[in-house]
Amino acid sequence: MSGRKRTLEAIGFEFVMTVIAIIALIIIIAPSLVVLIVSFTSGFSLRFPPPGYSLRWYAELWNAWQLHFAAKNSLIVALWATGLSIVLGVAASLAISRSRTLSARLLDSLFMSPLVLPALAFGLAALMLFSLVGMPVSLLTLVIGHTVVCVPYVVRNTVAALAQLEPTLLESSAVLGASRLYTFRRIVLPLIRPGIIAGAFIAFMSSFDNVPVSLFLRDAATDMLPIRMWQDLEGKLDVTIAALSSVLIIATVVAVAVMERVTGLSRRLTN
Amino acid sequence: MGTAPASRDVTSYGMGLAAPLALFFLVFFVAPLLQLLWLSLHNDTAALHWGLGQYLHFLTDPFSLSVLGSTLLLGAEVTAVCLVLGFPIAWLYQRVGPRLQTIIILIVLLPLLTSVVVRTFAWIVILGRQGIINATLQSLGIIDTPLKLLYTQFGVVIALAQVQMPLMTLPLITALGRIDPNLDDASCSLGAGSWRTFFRIVLPLSLPGVIAGCTLTYAAAITAFITQSLIGGGQMLFMPMYLYQQASTLQNWPFASAISIIFLLAVLAVVSVFTTLGRMSRGYGGA
Numbered sequence: 001m002s003g004r005k006r007t008l009e010a011i012g013f014e015f016v017m018t019v020i021a022i023i024a025l026i027i028i029i030a031p032s033l034v035v036l037i038v039s040f041t042s043g044f045s046l047r048f049p050p051p052g053y054s055l056r057w058y059a060e061l062w063n064a065w066q067l068h069f070a071a072k073n074s075l076i077v078a079l080w081a082t083g084l085s086i087v088l089g090v091a092a093s094l095a096i097s098r099s100r101t102l103s104a105r106l107l108d109s110l111f112m113s114p115l116v117l118p119a120l121a122f123g124l125a126a127l128m129l130f131s132l133v134g135m136p137v138s139l140l141t142l143v144i145g146h147t148v149v150c151v152p153y154v155v156r157n158t159v160a161a162l163a164q165l166e167p168t169l170l171e172s173s174a175v176l177g178a179s180r181l182y183t184f185r186r187i188v189l190p191l192i193r194p195g196i197i198a199g200a201f202i203a204f205m206s207s208f209d210n211v212p213v214s215l216f217l218r219d220a221a222t223d224m225l226p227i228r229m230w231q232d233l234e235g236k237l238d239v240t241i242a243a244l245s246s247v248l249i250i251a252t253v254v255a256v257a258v259m260e261r262v263t264g265l266s267r268r269l270t271n
Numbered sequence: 272m273g274t275a276p277a278s279r280d281v282t283s284y285g286m287g288l289a290a291p292l293a294l295f296f297l298v299f300f301v302a303p304l305l306q307l308l309w310l311s312l313h314n315d316t317a318a319l320h321w322g323l324g325q326y327l328h329f330l331t332d333p334f335s336l337s338v339l340g341s342t343l344l345l346g347a348e349v350t351a352v353c354l355v356l357g358f359p360i361a362w363l364y365q366r367v368g369p370r371l372q373t374i375i376i377l378i379v380l381l382p383l384l385t386s387v388v389v390r391t392f393a394w395i396v397i398l399g400r401q402g403i404i405n406a407t408l409q410s411l412g413i414i415d416t417p418l419k420l421l422y423t424q425f426g427v428v429i430a431l432a433q434v435q436m437p438l439m440t441l442p443l444i445t446a447l448g449r450i451d452p453n454l455d456d457a458s459c460s461l462g463a464g465s466w467r468t469f470f471r472i473v474l475p476l477s478l479p480g481v482i483a484g485c486t487l488t489y490a491a492a493i494t495a496f497i498t499q500s501l502i503g504g505g506q507m508l509f510m511p512m513y514l515y516q517q518a519s520t521l522q523n524w525p526f527a528s529a530i531s532i533i534f535l536l537a538v539l540a541v542v543s544v545f546t547t548l549g550r551m552s553r554g555y556g557g558a
Binding site: 009010012013014017018020021022023024025027028029030031032034035038045046047048049087088089091092094095096098099101103104107110111113114116117118119120121122124125126127128129132144145147148151155202205208209211212215216226229230233234237241242245248249252253255256260265266269 | 283284285286287288289291292293295296299300301302303304306307310355356357359360362363373375376377378379380381382384385386387388389390392393394395396397399401402403406429432433436441459464465466469490493494496497500501511514515518519524527528531532534535538539542
């Protein structure tokens with residue numbers, strides 16, 4: 001240990017880093033808290049702090065049938081897109097995860113590319129394809145479009161889970177006479193299930209929240225919640241949206257807490 | 272089983288299992304993008320005349336070029352803010368106990384999973400004329416009239432930085448976790464100060480994470496349609512809204528296709544620059 005000067009310098013460094021980190025964490029968390037507080041306002045505006053508190057905007061939300069309709073559509077599409085993503089994505093992950101061939105790597109890049117490409121360009125492209133083949137926009141076209149952008153999350157998490165699987169487990173199972181299907185059901189699936197669930201959860205959330213694809217593939221009859229909210233906000237700053245936002249924030253917090261318990265979500269996203 | 276001499280490898284599955292998804296992607300992902308490219312190479316909306324007219328129009332139109340330029344600049348600003356704020360979070364994460372680590376991760380994760388419209392809406396509440404910033408500054412007597420924060424570049428950058436922060440922070444946490452803590456101690460005991468150690472040891476070794484985070488943040492920031500349009504308002508136009516206006520409001524599909532392709536190429540160019548840098552830095556940091 002050499003000298004007092006370095007210690008002072010070290011304290012300065014740690015102080016600066018910690019202060020910036022805490023400011024950054026506050027910037028991350030503050031907006032959600034502000035929305036939660038404003039949603040209980042008794043006034044008509046988004047003034048902060050609110051002049052008084054009431055549940056009136058939650059009562060408004062209870063009667064906002066347009067938002068209910070959009071939420072129902074978003075939920076249906078998200079459930080179907082997630083289901084399709086699991087079936088198609090897990091099968092594809094099994095094929096590409098343990099193969100080092102060029103085709104496996106190319107397929108992997110293909111399946112991941114919707115994450116990098118601007119989804120808005122894909123939304124427009126999908127709309128043009130559907131109108132070319134004479135398919136009007138519907139919940140079905142939305143499910144197809146959402147599946148394309150959601151499947152990468154399932155593939156990525158399933159491939160990661162498969163990579164941690166000990167090959168010797170599969171070999172022992174085969175040596176002991178188990179069929180491939182039996183090994184898959186009793187050994188592979190239970191071990192990779194948390195990874196699949198984590199991927200499916202993120203896929204569901206990103207479908208429910210999707211804007212760029214829905215923007216082109218929905219119409220008035222298939223209104224989607226994020227688009228409805230966006231259009232409401234473009235027109236007027238309605239406090240009902242604050243109540244709805246609070247409901248969504250709480251639902252997300254609960255869902256993340258459950259997923260953390262079930263799948264260890266945070267560890268999956270940091271390694 | 273086991274009787275055939277070339278018994279199948281039980282640890283891997285056939286590529287056939289990838290066929291359904293590959294087919295799905297071919298029909299609903301590759302084909303639409305090819306059609307987009309095809310349409311962009313036509314000079315008229317009926318797609319009868321081949322030509323590069325749409326691209327020439329974009330590349331010779333000062334307005335279109337300025338939209339592209341401001342979008343790419345916006346991405347750079349947001350990425351820089353995310354890096355400056357995200358790095359200390361990742362640094363702090365490595366220095367606290369497991370309980371606090373989980374709390375930090377959940378704070379970082381939460382916005383990633385919260386609806387983007389909700390997150391953007393929160394910034395309208397904060398930055399608005401009667402918002403929390405203006406209300407605080409006014410009650411402290413620092414300003415008399417509310418500052419214009421909404422519908423400004425500053426507003427868009429700070430809102431986007433918050434929205435995209437997880438994409439920067441998560442790879443940084445991973446990268447910092449892989450650095451041998453002994454290196455830090457070694458550097459300090461050899462007489463290098465904390466700042467020097469940080470810039471000469473920690474930062475270079477975490478470059479793969481920095482680059483991964485920058486790639487994700489940049490790509491997300493320039494395509495963030497909702498945040499750009501709600502916080503930026505009508506005066507500020509970025510590529511996603513430009514594309515949407517041309518496609519939906521003006522129904523000019525060939526030009527919208529060309530915008531999409533140009534935007535796509537711009538994103539790919541940026542991503543591949545970052546990827547190349549990442550490959551180089553891995554050779555450097557992986558020693």
